[in-house]
Amino acid sequence: xxxxxxxISMDSYEGQxxxxxxxxxxxxxxxxxxxxxxxxxxGPRFIIQGYKTKVTNEVASLFIPADRKSSTLSLPxxxxxxxxxxxxxxxxxxxxxxxxxxxTGTKLQVIP
Amino acid sequence: xxxxxQNPRYLITVTGKKLTVTCSQNMNHEYMSWYxxxxxxxxxxxxxxxxxxxxxxxxxxxxxxxxxxxKRNFPLILESPxxxxxxxxxxxxxxxxxGPYGYTFGSGTRLTVV
Numbered sequence: 001x002x003x004x005x006x007x008i009s010m011d012s013y014e015g016q017x018x019x020x021x022x023x024x025x026x027x028x029x030x031x032x033x034x035x036x037x038x039x040x041x042x043g044p045r046f047i048i049q050g051y052k053t054k055v056t057n058e059v060a061s062l063f064i065p066a067d068r069k070s071s072t073l074s075l076p077x078x079x080x081x082x083x084x085x086x087x088x089x090x091x092x093x094x095x096x097x098x099x100x101x102x103x104t105g106t107k108l109q110v111i112p
Numbered sequence: 113x114x115x116x117x118q119n120p121r122y123l124i125t126v127t128g129k130k131l132t133v134t135c136s137q138n139m140n141h142e143y144m145s146w147y148x149x150x151x152x153x154x155x156x157x158x159x160x161x162x163x164x165x166x167x168x169x170x171x172x173x174x175x176x177x178x179x180x181x182x183k184r185n186f187p188l189i190l191e192s193p194x195x196x197x198x199x200x201x202x203x204x205x206x207x208x209x210x211g212p213y214g215y216t217f218g219s220g221t222r223l224t225v226v
Contacts, residue, residue, distance in 0.1 A: 036215075043116075043202045043217025044155070087155070102147070102155035 004088045009107040018075045020106050022088030025069050033064060033071045036087040038105070044087060048073070075108075083110045114139045118203050118218035125193055125225055133188045133221050135203030141216075142208045144186040145170070146178065148199040149220075155202065161186055162208070193225040 005023040012018045024033070032051055036044035048055055050062040050071070061074040075082055085105040116137045125131050137144065145160035147170075157170030161180040175197055177189040186205075190197060200222050204215040 034214075041200070041220060041222070043204070043220055044215070045217070046214050049214065104152065104154035 004090055004103050006086075006088050006103065006106045008104065009109065011109045011111055012078055013111050014079055015077050018078050018082070018108060018110075020073045020075075020086055020088075020108070021070055022073070022090075023070050024088070024090045027068050027090055031068075031090050033062065033068075034089045034091075035060070035062065035073045036089065036102070038085045038087065044102070047086075078108075078110050080110050080112060082108065084108060114216065116203055116205055116216050116218035118201075118221050120221060121219065122222050123224070125223070127194055127225055128192050131190050131193060131223075133190075133201060133203075133223070135186045135188065135218060136184050137186075137203075137205040137216070138184065139205065139207070139216065140183065141205035142183070144180065144203065144205045145215075146176070146186070146188050147202045147204065148172065148197075149202065150199050158188065158201075193223075195225045197223065198225050199223060 003026060032049055034049040035047045037047050038044040048057055048060050048062045050064050052064050052068060055062045063072040085107050087102045087105040089102060119134045142163045146158040147155045148158055149155050156172045158172055158176050159167055159170055159178040161167045164180050164183050167178050167180055180186055200220050202220050203218040206215045
């Protein structure tokens with residue numbers, strides 16, 4: 001299972017774009033990259049998932065370079081309600097469920 | 113509403129008294145998993161199940177048991193709880209053919225062992 005490395009914490013002002021980068025040097029061919037958001041005392045919530053290039057949904061964008069050794073979650077114009085912990089997760093493609101490790105995540109603090 | 117339901121939400125118990133935390137999902141998911149979350153350690157996987165009667169250890173299985181007799185239920189059993197099992201526990205499920213990690217998580221169970 002690919003190990004991921006994320007910054008422990010980040011601060012941002014309201015209205016700014018926030019980019020959180022995750023390193024996953026040992027990513028395997030079948031691995032997808034998935035990001036989750038967690039508020040205190042709640043279960044993580046799926047945000048976005050990708051394999052390569054760029055993926056965008058109504059919440060965020062995910063940028064994955066050609067070598068796939070890193071990925072960047074981009075949150076446009078954050079608000080106070082985006083204050084949460086964000087987890088990067090790398091693992092096997094469909095049908096390949098095994099052990100899943102979330103890591104410690106990135107704590108994002110949005111400042112008014 | 114599609115959801116993962118855990119019970120109880122809060123539990124205080126004494127060392128050695130067997131307890132079960134229930135987890136049920138209504139989405140017909142094959143894959144279910146238990147995690148514990150402790151400050152500074154993130155989410156660590158305890159056990160997971162690929163389908164009925166198929167379970168396997170995660171990263172921190174010691175002191176826990178699970179069973180998967182029905183597709184919708186995946187209870188977590190602590191035969192003899194100890195204070196180091198005080199933690200926030202999450203159950204999660206996903207459909208295996210949907211892409212790897214579209215988990216749906218339960219609301220959590222905060223367990224205190226004294």
